[in-house]
Amino acid sequence: xxxxxxxxxxxxxxxxxxxxxxxxxxxxxxxxxxxxxxxxxxxxxxxxxxxxxxxxxxxxxxxxxxxxxxxxxxxxxxxxxxxxxxxxxxxxxxxxxxxxxxxxxxxxxxxxxxxxxxxxxxxxxxxxxxxxxxxxxxxxxxxxxxxx
Amino acid sequence: xxxxxxxxxxxxxxxxxxxxxxxxxxxxxxxxxxxxxxxxxxxxxxxxxxxxxxxxxxxxxxxxxxxxxxxxxxxxxxxxxxxxxxxxxxxxxxxxxxxxxxxxxxxxxxxxxxxxxxxxxxxxxxxxxxxxxxxxxxxxxxxxxxxx
Numbered sequence: 001x002x003x004x005x006x007x008x009x010x011x012x013x014x015x016x017x018x019x020x021x022x023x024x025x026x027x028x029x030x031x032x033x034x035x036x037x038x039x040x041x042x043x044x045x046x047x048x049x050x051x052x053x054x055x056x057x058x059x060x061x062x063x064x065x066x067x068x069x070x071x072x073x074x075x076x077x078x079x080x081x082x083x084x085x086x087x088x089x090x091x092x093x094x095x096x097x098x099x100x101x102x103x104x105x106x107x108x109x110x111x112x113x114x115x116x117x118x119x120x121x122x123x124x125x126x127x128x129x130x131x132x133x134x135x136x137x138x139x140x141x142x143x144x145x146x147x148x
Numbered sequence: 149x150x151x152x153x154x155x156x157x158x159x160x161x162x163x164x165x166x167x168x169x170x171x172x173x174x175x176x177x178x179x180x181x182x183x184x185x186x187x188x189x190x191x192x193x194x195x196x197x198x199x200x201x202x203x204x205x206x207x208x209x210x211x212x213x214x215x216x217x218x219x220x221x222x223x224x225x226x227x228x229x230x231x232x233x234x235x236x237x238x239x240x241x242x243x244x245x246x247x248x249x250x251x252x253x254x255x256x257x258x259x260x261x262x263x264x265x266x267x268x269x270x271x272x273x274x275x276x277x278x279x280x281x282x283x284x285x286x287x288x289x290x291x292x293x294x295x296x
Contacts, residue, residue, distance in 0.1 A: 006175065008196050010257040012247025013240050014175055019251070021171065027154065027162055034289035048156050084250055086284045090242040090271060092161050093287075098239060099160025102232055103167070107293030109158040115286045119277025123238060129267025136234045138263045139241075141182035145255030 010148050019064050020088060024049055028057050029066065029085060030092050034110075038078040061085065093123050158296050167212050168236060172197055176205055177214065177233060178240050182258075186226040209233065241271050 005021070006014035020026055024047070031037040031046050044054055058079050061067040066085030070078045093112060100108040112121040125134055153169070154162035168174055172195070179185040179194050192202055206227050209215040214233030218226050241260060248256040260269040273282055 005171065009175065011175075011178070011244070012252050012256060012258065013178055013243040014247070015251035016243040016247035017174060021169075021174075023153065023169065026165060026169075027157065027159070030159070030161055034287075083284065087249065088246055089284070089287065090273060091239065091246060093273065094238040094242045094271075095161040095164040096159070098235055099162070099164035101235065103163035104160050104294045108160060109292055109294040109296070110160065110289045111292040112287050112289055114275035114278065114280070114282050115288045116280070116282075117275060117278045119275040121282060121287050122274055122276055123242075124272045124274060125238060125241065126270055126272060127262035127265060127267040128270055130262065130265045132262070132264070134262050134264075134269055136231065136237070137181075139182075139237065139260050139269050140263045141258045141260055144257055144259040146252045146257040148257070 010146070016091070019066070020091070022057065022060075024053060025057055025061075026088070026092060026095070028054070028061070029081070029088055032067070032079065032081050033086065033089060033092065034112075038080060039072075039076055040079070043079075090123060093121065097123060158294070164239070167214070168239070170205065170208075172201060173205055173209075174236070174240060174243070176202070176209070177229070177236055180215070180227070180229050181234065181237060181240065182260075186228060187220075187224055188227070191227070238271060241269065245271060 005018055020029065027047060028043055031043060035046055037043045037046055044051060058067065062069060065082055067079045068082055070080050072078050096110065096112065113119060114121055127134055153166055168177065175195060176191055179191060183194055185191045185194055188202065192199060206215065210217060213230055215227045216230055218228050220226050244258065244260065261267065262269055275282055
């Protein structure tokens with residue numbers, strides 16, 4: 001696992017990538033969120049991923065609190081997203097939106113819809129003060145309270 | 149580079165990860181967006197990254213159209229984000245928001261602010277139809293036109 005791969009980086013994006021930046025990590029989480037995968041075999045079959053890699057990723061997700069283990073009624077262990085894991089949804093949706101735009105010549109392979117009404121889900125950037133959507137290049141990064 | 153690492157996956161998030169899923173990729177793009185980095189040495193010094201890795205990433209960014217090469221007035225080659233590269237901003241902001249919440253015990257190290265008014269930038273999910281923010285677990289994935 002990446003662990004402290006970006007040790008010099010005092011940046012929350014780098015910290016997040018240390019948790020979910022390894023190959024397959026975000027696709028495993030995507031299948032937990034949207035394909036109903038909970039069991040080792042479900043992840044393995046839907047992703048076609050090597051079992052040793054899948055095992056390592058799932059163990060890391062438990063260790064880092066993105067998933068928790070639950071025994072199902074039939075005794076099989078299930079890997080269930082925690083709120084911390086579910087909160088990675090905007091990362092997956094941001095990647096999907098970019099891929100839909102630049103890497104989906106035949107149109108979006110997957111649509112993300114609101115379960116309640118079927119409407120398309122969109123992701124927006126907004127300024128909390130003036131409520132405008134920032135134009136490209138109009139976001140600046142400044143040191144926050146956690147900057148060492 | 150990841151290239152066709154997720155070949156079985158008909159998913160825009162996987163396609164995006166094939167372009168920017170390698171270690172350091174998103175942090176190089178972050179520094180291009182927010183730290184003003186354009187030159188090889190600027191990226192190298194700010195990230196402390198091995199020069200062979202940085203070279204490979206920048207060449208891939210050119211090849212995949214996230215950056216373009218421009219000669220500066222002093223003749224030095226600069227790596228400049230294209231619109232396609234700049235459009236990865238929501239991915240970096242989504243990672244940062246998650247890291248601020250779960251991996252920044254001393255508060256956000258970096259604040260993202262609107263250059264025009266200084267307001268904090270927030271990212272929202274919204275349903276295009278009912279305009280509600282979807283609750284956790286209330287987004288469903290369905291096959292779109294690009295699903296094979």
